[in-house]
Amino acid sequence: MKRFLLMLICMACLLTGCRGIGEKTSDPEEEKQLITVGFSQLGAESDWRKANTESMLQAFTEENGYELIMEDGQQKQVNQITAIRTFIQREVDYIVLAPVTEEGWETVLEEAKDAGIPVIIVDRQVKVKDKDLFTCWVGSDFALEGRKATEWLHAFTRAQGIDPAEINVVDIQGTLGSSAQIGRSAGILDASKKYGWKLLAQVSGEYTQARGREVMNYFLKVYDQINVVYCENDNEALGVIEAVEAAGRKVGSDIRNGEILVMSFDGVNETALQFAREDKISCIGECNPLHGPRVRKIIESLEKGETPEKYEYVDESIFSSLDQVQAVEVDGESYPVTLLK
Ligand code: AHR
Numbered sequence: 001m002k003r004f005l006l007m008l009i010c011m012a013c014l015l016t017g018c019r020g021i022g023e024k025t026s027d028p029e030e031e032k033q034l035i036t037v038g039f040s041q042l043g044a045e046s047d048w049r050k051a052n053t054e055s056m057l058q059a060f061t062e063e064n065g066y067e068l069i070m071e072d073g074q075q076k077q078v079n080q081i082t083a084i085r086t087f088i089q090r091e092v093d094y095i096v097l098a099p100v101t102e103e104g105w106e107t108v109l110e111e112a113k114d115a116g117i118p119v120i121i122v123d124r125q126v127k128v129k130d131k132d133l134f135t136c137w138v139g140s141d142f143a144l145e146g147r148k149a150t151e152w153l154h155a156f157t158r159a160q161g162i163d164p165a166e167i168n169v170v171d172i173q174g175t176l177g178s179s180a181q182i183g184r185s186a187g188i189l190d191a192s193k194k195y196g197w198k199l200l201a202q203v204s205g206e207y208t209q210a211r212g213r214e215v216m217n218y219f220l221k222v223y224d225q226i227n228v229v230y231c232e233n234d235n236e237a238l239g240v241i242e243a244v245e246a247a248g249r250k251v252g253s254d255i256r257n258g259e260i261l262v263m264s265f266d267g268v269n270e271t272a273l274q275f276a277r278e279d280k281i282s283c284i285g286e287c288n289p290l291h292g293p294r295v296r297k298i299i300e301s302l303e304k305g306e307t308p309e310k311y312e313y314v315d316e317s318i319f320s321s322l323d324q325v326q327a328v329e330v331d332g333e334s335y336p337v338t339l340l341k
Pocket of ligand 1: 045046047048049123124180207232233234265266287
């Protein structure tokens with residue numbers, strides 16, 4: 001009797017197409033596969049980076065149809081290259097690379113290309129001869145950020161009637177060889193030559209608060225005439241402020257009365273934004289970290305067989321609480337300053 005019942009159930013299953021455990025559905029909606037994305041993040045050095053990682057994690061969820069495999073490169077290119085090779089072995093559908101530096105990617109990108117896996121570069125750029133080694137890039141125009149910030153300094157000091165020859169700047173650079181560092185360092189170097197400021201030194205603070213503080217401690221010992229500190233991100237600026245205050249000096253825009261004017265980039269860290277409201281940081285060049293939805297949009301367009309823009313630059317502002325400079329001009333284009341209250 002039992003066997004007869006079992007036979008009946010089996011026949012009914014065959015006729016109605018009912019599924020056993022582990023069998024695939026015939027419903028095409030249910031059969032949709034997750035898109036696998038291997039993301040090589042360069043590290044976790046700053047608040048900007050943490051916000052960037054978070055943005056990627058939120059954009060590439062299972063609910064959105066993705067399986068995200070993220071590897072933290074811990075600031076080492078070799079780790080990122082290993083991660084990319086692992087993604088290739090795992091046959092992911094897409095590779096997203098946030099490169100620590102610009103150079104040295106040719107070989108591994110060729111491997112990804114040979115495996116037929118599209119590579120999307122995000123945030124910083126890669127410097128490769130063959131542009132077909134990656135599908136596209138999305139991120140900030142770091143050179144423009146540097147130029148806007150230095151034009152702000154020029155406009156502000158001019159409005160104060162300060163002689164350019166009295167401006168003594170130190171530059172706390174980002175990770176050497178990264179696009180963000182290259183663009184921003186070029187900004188202060190070029191503007192110093194153009195306007196006649198003294199650029200006393202350029203040393204890397206590696207985008208961290210601890211290193212920013214260390215470098216500033218050193219600068220304060222070596223140069224007593226510093227009146228402007230150009231920090232290449234907010235975390236460095238926080239370290240710089242600690243060092244300046246610990247040395248008994250004051251940060252602020254009143255450089256004629258001995259204050260040290262601090263400049264920065266990002267505008268992500270809440271403390272840095274608050275410091276900008278209080279004029280402890282006089283100007284922040286915005287760097288937008290929210291690339292997750294942008295990368296997802298690119299993958300969606302690739303899935304539809306479309307060709308995304310090769311280079312997608314994100315629009316960014318400048319933040320300051322000082323109302324002397326309302327806008328800055330770069331190459332004939334005017335960029336408004338967002339006044340913080
Ligand atoms: O590449 C973007 C830069 O990297 C951000 O300005 C900095 O904070 C980060 O670590």
